Amino acid sequence: MxxxxxxxxxxxxxxxxxxxxxxxxxxxxxxxxxxxxxxxxxxxxxxxxxxxxxxxxxxxxxxxxxxxxxxxxxxxxxxxxxxxxxxxxxxxxxxxxxxxxxxxxxxxxxxxxxxxxxxxxxxxxxxxxxxxxxxxxxxxxxxxxxxxxxxxxxxxxxxxxxxxxxxxxxARPFDLGAVFARLNTADPFDAVNKEVLEAEASWGESLDSGAGIERFLVHELRDAGIMGKSAADFAVELEDGFESVPNVRMVRTKKYADTFYLDFSYLNAEGILVENGLLEALPEAREARESFLRTEAALNRFLLLVDYLESTDGGFLRATEGVCAQTDRWLIDRICLQAPDITKAPLLRSRWEKHVAFARAGESLRLPYRLGYEFCSSADGIRFGLDVSCPTASTMPSSAWSQETGLFLSASAADRNGAEARYAAHAAILMASLAFSVSSDVEEAYVNCLRGGVASDVVVSGCIRRARFEELLKREESDRSVKDPFAFLRECGVDFRFGEEFSLESVSSCFKRGEGVFGNTYEASIDRDFTPFSEAARDMTGVARPKDLGIFESRGRARYADELSEALDKGVPAALECLKGIHDRTEDIMLRRICLTLMEGFESGQLGEHSYLEVKEALVDPYGLKAPMARATAFLRADDEAHALEALNELLAKTKSLEGFADTAGTCYRYFDSYETRFMYALHCRDDSQGRRVLPLPDEVYLVHDALSQVYSMSLSASDQALDHAKRCIELAPSRAQSYLRAARAYFVRGEFQSEVDMCCQALRVAWQTSDAALCWYWMGFAFWKLERYDAAAACYTKCANLRSVMADQAMVEFGELVESVKGLQRRTESQGNEILAAEGVPVDALEENGRKMLDLAKESIDSGSVSLGCVMAISGMRIIRDDALLPVVRSFSDFE
Known part of the structure; x- marks a missing residue:
C-alpha cells in the first residue's frame, strides 16, 4: 500500500x-x-x-x-x-x-x-x-x-x-473540538482520511452510536471523492503530454469569512498557471476540480451547520443525521440573508476605496459553495461589472435525505440542475447587493454568472439598476432570503433560460471588461502618463505627474528608435523625414545631436535602408556603455575574475568621462531600478535631493560600481576598494537596499560588525522587497552574535524566518546553533524581540511601513486616474501587507484577458 x-x-x-x-x-x-x-x-x-x-x-x-x-x-x-x-x-x-x-x-x-x-x-x-x-x-x-x-x-x-x-x-463521546483539530492541517487528503477513519472507527459496527452531525459530515466527505487518495491521483495530462500534478493545500480564512478554502492549481510544463478553480478552468481537470470543490463545500457546509445549530435551542448534539441534512439544504438556499442593507450604504468618493470595500465584503461571505469573482468599475465609479464563478450541478449534493427510508438517496439530474440554477440566481442577487452596498452612488451592477468559471458559459446575465433592486427588496422584507430568485431576477431585467431537466442554458454576456462603459481610459505606460496627480499624491512623490517619476534614462530614446525603425521600413526618405520631425519637436540636446548625426549618415550613404542596428544603438546607447557592461557581466558569470576586473575598470573610466550627469544646484542624477525604488527615494531621501529635479542616470554608471564592490568583497585584501565602490553605490542609489547591503558585505569582510549592522539598518529603512529585508535580518543576526548581543541576534534570526524567504531555513539552523552555544538564552515573544531590536536602533517596522505607504500611493494614484502606477504600487504593497482582499482589488484595476 x-x-x-x-x-x-x-x-x-x-x-x-x-x-x-x-x-x-x-x-x-x-x-x-x-x-x-x-x-x-x-x-x-x-x-x-x-x-x-x-x-x-x-x-x-x-x-x-x-x-x-x-x-x-x-x-x-x-x-x-x-x-x-x-x-x-x-x-x-x-x-x-x-x-x-x-x-x-x-x-x-x-x-x-x-x-x-x-x-x-x-x-x-x-x-x-x-x-x-x-x-x-x-x-x-x-x-x-x-x-x-x-x-x-x-x-x-x-x-x-x-x-x-x-x-x-x-472513541469517546462526540467532541466537536477534536473534529476541528483533525481538520486543522494544510493537507486536505490527510484531514479527510483522518476524520472519516477515526469517526467510523469510534462508531464501531453501529452507525447509530455516532453523533448525527458527524455522520452527516462523514457522508459528505466520502461523497466528495478524495477519500483515500492523494494529489497524484488527480494528475492530468496536458496537450503536450506533460503530466501536471496539482498543488493542493487547505487553509482557514480567519481574517474575513473564517471558512475552509482549498487552494489548488495546475501548472503546465513552462510553469504557467492553467487551472486554479476560479476563473482559470482547464477542461482536463474538470473531475478533479469538482472533487476539490465538493470537499471544500462539505467542510464549509458542516461549519455553517454547526454555527446554525448551536444558535438553536436543541444544539448540534441533539440533531439527527436527517435533521442535519435537511437544515443543510435550507441553509444553501438562504445565502442572500448575508446581503447587506443597501439603504445604509455610505457615500465613497474614492474609486480605490470602493473596490477595497467590495472585495472585503466578498471575502467576508460565509458560503456553503465557493463563489469566485472578478470585478471592475466604470471610470466614474458608479457602475460595477461582476463576473461570478458559480458551482456546477455536479458539484452540488449528489444525494438527498429521505424521511421515509431514513437514508440518503441519489439525487436526480433534475434535482442537481435545479440546485445549481437556484444557487446561481441567489449568487447574482447577493453579489449585486454587495456592489450597491459599497457606496450610495453606485447606480448599476452588471452581473455575469459563469457556470464553473467558464467565460463562454454565462447562465445568468443582466444589468441591475439600483432603484429597481431596492424596490424589489422591500417586497422581500418578511423573508430577506429571496424565496423565488428567478422571479426577482426576471423583474430586474436579468436574462436566464431553462433547458431540459431544469438545466440553465447559456445566454449572452451583458458586459466585457475593457469595453463599453468599462473601457480602459488610462495610459498603460507610466513614463508616458501625463495625468496630473492629486495634491496628496504630489506630496507623497514630490512630482506633478507619473511621467515625472523617471527611472529609465534611455526610455524616451528607445521609443524614438522604434518609431525610426518603422519609418526605415518605408525607405531612407521616410527615415530622414522621421528624424527631422524628432529633431524639431524635442528639447533634448543629446537627442537633437543624435538626430543630426544619423541624418548626416543617411545623406552621406554611410547608413542605408538596412541600418536598423546602427540606428537603434545610436539612440538607445549613445554613450557606448551597454556593450562593455555586457562583456564584463559575461566574465563575471564565467567566474573569470581577472578579465572581469579589467573590463569593469575600462567601463569605469568610460563612465567617469561622461558629461552631463554631474549634480548641479537645480538637478541631481540618481539610479533607480524600479518605480518602487523611485518612490522610496521620494519617501526617505528628500535630504539628498534638497528640492532639486531628480533625473535618472544611465544604468551602467551605477552598475559598474555595484559589480566592482561585489568582486572586491571576495577578498580581505581588497576590502577597502569594495567599501569605496559600495559607498559610491549609496551616493548614486540611496533608495536602493542593495547599495547598503554591498557596504554591509564589505564591513563583514573587514570584521567591522557594528558598521555592518548600521548598513543593514539603512537598507531596512528603504527596503520594499521581503527578500532584501530577510537578508538584512539574517546578516544582522550573525553580526549581533559576533558582537555578543545574543538576544538581538536571536530576534533577528526569528524575524528572518518569519518572512519565509529563501534564507529562512538557514536562519533557523544558525538560531539553533546560537541557542546551543549560549547557555541561558531565553526564548522571547515577537513583541519582546521587537523591543530588544528597537533598543539597538533597528527600524523594526520599516518594511511594513513602506508596504503601507505603497498602498497609500496606490490609492492616490488610482483616484487621480494614474491606474498603471497604482497597480505597480498595490502589487508590491500587498506582498508585504497580507490581505486577501487586495488581490481581487489589483485584478479589478488591471487589464486581464
Whole structure:
C-alpha cells in the first residue's frame, strides 16, 4: 500500500518494531527507525507505523532529535523543525539532568505536563523511565515505568500520550473540538482520511452510536471523492503530454469569512498557471476540480451547520443525521440573508476605496459553495461589472435525505440542475447587493454568472439598476432570503433560460471588461502618463505627474528608435523625414545631436535602408556603455575574475568621462531600478535631493560600481576598494537596499560588525522587497552574535524566518546553533524581540511601513486616474501587507484577458 505507507526504507535499516504497546490497534505495527531514513543535523529517529504487507515501507508519525524533543510529521524533514515540539523532555534548572519533566502540546498549542521522569546515567543518555504522572492516560503505562533506552522510551511515550491517546479520545463521546483539530492541517487528503477513519472507527459496527452531525459530515466527505487518495491521483495530462500534478493545500480564512478554502492549481510544463478553480478552468481537470470543490463545500457546509445549530435551542448534539441534512439544504438556499442593507450604504468618493470595500465584503461571505469573482468599475465609479464563478450541478449534493427510508438517496439530474440554477440566481442577487452596498452612488451592477468559471458559459446575465433592486427588496422584507430568485431576477431585467431537466442554458454576456462603459481610459505606460496627480499624491512623490517619476534614462530614446525603425521600413526618405520631425519637436540636446548625426549618415550613404542596428544603438546607447557592461557581466558569470576586473575598470573610466550627469544646484542624477525604488527615494531621501529635479542616470554608471564592490568583497585584501565602490553605490542609489547591503558585505569582510549592522539598518529603512529585508535580518543576526548581543541576534534570526524567504531555513539552523552555544538564552515573544531590536536602533517596522505607504500611493494614484502606477504600487504593497482582499482589488484595476 504505497499511498498509505509512502516511505521506503534504505539499505540495512536500523529499526525497532513494538510487539505490544498499550492502545495499539489490532493488526497494526508501530516502532521507530534510526537508520534508513535521512535525518537532519541533530536528528535521532522517526516514530513510524510499519506496512504489515511490506516490511520496508513505513508511514511517518513523528521526528525526534537528540535533545529530547519530538515533532509530529508525515514526511521526511530536510531541516530541523522551526516550531514548538509536540512532546519534549525538560530538565530541572538546578538538577544534574537525572530528573526532569515531560511536556505535551495540546490542541490549542499550550504545553501540558505529562509527568516526571528519571534518567539513570545522564552522561551516557540513559536509560530512562517515568516516575510520576500528572496527566491521566486512558492507556496502560506500565511499560514506561521500566528502564528503557532513549529512543525506546521517547517512542513509547509519544505513542502512548499522543498517537494512541488521540485514537482513544476519538472513541469517546462526540467532541466537536477534536473534529476541528483533525481538520486543522494544510493537507486536505490527510484531514479527510483522518476524520472519516477515526469517526467510523469510534462508531464501531453501529452507525447509530455516532453523533448525527458527524455522520452527516462523514457522508459528505466520502461523497466528495478524495477519500483515500492523494494529489497524484488527480494528475492530468496536458496537450503536450506533460503530466501536471496539482498543488493542493487547505487553509482557514480567519481574517474575513473564517471558512475552509482549498487552494489548488495546475501548472503546465513552462510553469504557467492553467487551472486554479476560479476563473482559470482547464477542461482536463474538470473531475478533479469538482472533487476539490465538493470537499471544500462539505467542510464549509458542516461549519455553517454547526454555527446554525448551536444558535438553536436543541444544539448540534441533539440533531439527527436527517435533521442535519435537511437544515443543510435550507441553509444553501438562504445565502442572500448575508446581503447587506443597501439603504445604509455610505457615500465613497474614492474609486480605490470602493473596490477595497467590495472585495472585503466578498471575502467576508460565509458560503456553503465557493463563489469566485472578478470585478471592475466604470471610470466614474458608479457602475460595477461582476463576473461570478458559480458551482456546477455536479458539484452540488449528489444525494438527498429521505424521511421515509431514513437514508440518503441519489439525487436526480433534475434535482442537481435545479440546485445549481437556484444557487446561481441567489449568487447574482447577493453579489449585486454587495456592489450597491459599497457606496450610495453606485447606480448599476452588471452581473455575469459563469457556470464553473467558464467565460463562454454565462447562465445568468443582466444589468441591475439600483432603484429597481431596492424596490424589489422591500417586497422581500418578511423573508430577506429571496424565496423565488428567478422571479426577482426576471423583474430586474436579468436574462436566464431553462433547458431540459431544469438545466440553465447559456445566454449572452451583458458586459466585457475593457469595453463599453468599462473601457480602459488610462495610459498603460507610466513614463508616458501625463495625468496630473492629486495634491496628496504630489506630496507623497514630490512630482506633478507619473511621467515625472523617471527611472529609465534611455526610455524616451528607445521609443524614438522604434518609431525610426518603422519609418526605415518605408525607405531612407521616410527615415530622414522621421528624424527631422524628432529633431524639431524635442528639447533634448543629446537627442537633437543624435538626430543630426544619423541624418548626416543617411545623406552621406554611410547608413542605408538596412541600418536598423546602427540606428537603434545610436539612440538607445549613445554613450557606448551597454556593450562593455555586457562583456564584463559575461566574465563575471564565467567566474573569470581577472578579465572581469579589467573590463569593469575600462567601463569605469568610460563612465567617469561622461558629461552631463554631474549634480548641479537645480538637478541631481540618481539610479533607480524600479518605480518602487523611485518612490522610496521620494519617501526617505528628500535630504539628498534638497528640492532639486531628480533625473535618472544611465544604468551602467551605477552598475559598474555595484559589480566592482561585489568582486572586491571576495577578498580581505581588497576590502577597502569594495567599501569605496559600495559607498559610491549609496551616493548614486540611496533608495536602493542593495547599495547598503554591498557596504554591509564589505564591513563583514573587514570584521567591522557594528558598521555592518548600521548598513543593514539603512537598507531596512528603504527596503520594499521581503527578500532584501530577510537578508538584512539574517546578516544582522550573525553580526549581533559576533558582537555578543545574543538576544538581538536571536530576534533577528526569528524575524528572518518569519518572512519565509529563501534564507529562512538557514536562519533557523544558525538560531539553533546560537541557542546551543549560549547557555541561558531565553526564548522571547515577537513583541519582546521587537523591543530588544528597537533598543539597538533597528527600524523594526520599516518594511511594513513602506508596504503601507505603497498602498497609500496606490490609492492616490488610482483616484487621480494614474491606474498603471497604482497597480505597480498595490502589487508590491500587498506582498508585504497580507490581505486577501487586495488581490481581487489589483485584478479589478488591471487589464486581464
Amino acid at each position: 504505497p499511498d498509505s505507507f509512502p516511505i521506503k526504507l534504505g539499505v540495512s535499516p536500523r529499526c525497532v518494531r513494538f510487539e505490544n504497546v498499550a492502545g495499539q490497534p489490532a493488526g497494526r505495527v508501530f516502532g521507530y527507525v534510526s537508520k534508513g531514513i535521512d535525518l537532519t543535523d541533530g536528528g535521532s529517529f522517526y516514530v513510524v507505523e510499519f506496512d504489515p504487507a511490506d516490511r520496508v515501507r513505513v508511514r511517518l508519525i513523528a521526528y525526534a532529535d537528540k535533545y529530547g524533543r519530538m515533532f509530529s510529521c508525515d514526511d521526511v524533514l530536510v531541516a530541523p523543525p522551526a516550531r514548538t515540539p509536540t512532546l519534549y523532555l525538560a530538565t530541572y534548572a538546578d538538577s544534574d539532568h537525572s530528573t526532569g519533566v515531560v511536556f505535551a502540546c495540546d490542541a490549542n498549542g499550550k504545553d501540558q505536563v505529562v509527568g516526571s521522569y528519571a534518567c539513570k546515567n545522564p552522561e551516557e543518555d540513559g536509560p530512562y523511565r517515568m516516575e510520576r504522572y500528572e496527566r491521566p492516560s486512558l492507556l496502560d503505562t506500565a511499560a514506561l515505568d521500566s528502564w528503557l533506552e532513549y529512543a525506546d522510551f521517547l517512542a513509547r511515550l509519544y505513542l502512548t500520550f499522543v498517537t494512541f491517546a488521540d485514537a482513544v479520545e476519538a
